[in-house]
Amino acid sequence: MSEQKVTHLTPHDNRQPYGVGHNLIVRNEGIPFDAGLVEDIRINLSAVERRVASLKGRRTVKKDWQAAWLLKAISCIDLTTLSGDDTPGRVRRLCAKAKAPIRADLVEALGVADKNITVGAVCVYHEMVATAVEALTGTNIPVAAVSTGFPAGLSPFHLRLAEIQESVAAGAKEIDIVITRRHVLTSNWQALYEEVKAFRDACGDAHIKAILATGELGSASKVAKASMVAMMAGADFIKTSTGMEKVNATQPVSLIMMRAIRDYYERTGFKIGYKPAGGISTAKDAVQYLIMVKEELGTDWLDPDLFRFGASRLLTDIERQLEHFVTGRYSAAHRHPMG
């Protein structure tokens, strides 16, 4: 990306910090739309693939370190259920797991009882927000709602705005919006900017995670451009996928999005969060993502304020790996409540 066209370098003094993690994050205000900045973005896909391959080959973490990374991963999970057959009972069970993600005997054996480890958030459809909010009362775990006509995002625009407002009124602290893929496929960056900005305004104090549906955007450079436009429009997080596309989170796409975040940070001083989502189900994958975050964005991003996994099954495998760490044995996945 070209280094010129810096439009907004100095964070304002009067902005409010926020967060459930350890960072005091100054919320992204967005910057004016800058077509030139977007058009100048270029991606060298083979270089991206080489970098991802080098990350996979080079790093392994073992024993205590692995357990520590896995506990960190748990704190960054948006524990998700997004099914047509979701019921209040299922959502309450999910919330119970969100509050106590690791079996009590394992927590004891790991010596982390005082850490009060929970997941980063619970992510549900709008219909289930009130149930989740009630089930999480007394905790700091936010409820994230997928709104705006998830997953296709093709309902009438005024209804998408209304859905955000209703989710916020029901108690959602985070709104995972879906962008109109058409705006990306037709390179209508101004329209994408206006859309995300309108969604952000509708969110008010709730944080906005912009789902790009990267598996449907056609090219790596479109992913990078859409990432930049969403951040310019004020997204607090950029997120890969709904989990419903044919291709969801991948490591090459993650590298591209993380580098867009780094670029935006260098230009503006705003730290934007990253959320890979869809198909991330193993502890090994989780650790690889965390290592990529550390190497590409730095340790500030290893925090639920700035990094989340959107995942429905990941916690099960992490808990199994922690059990193996403690006992030397693996249990069957079905023995774990969310398995």
Ligand SMILES: O=C[C@H](O)COP(=O)(O)O
């Ligand atoms: O945003 C979260 C995703 O929908 C979860 O996808 P997953 O069920 O493949 O983990």
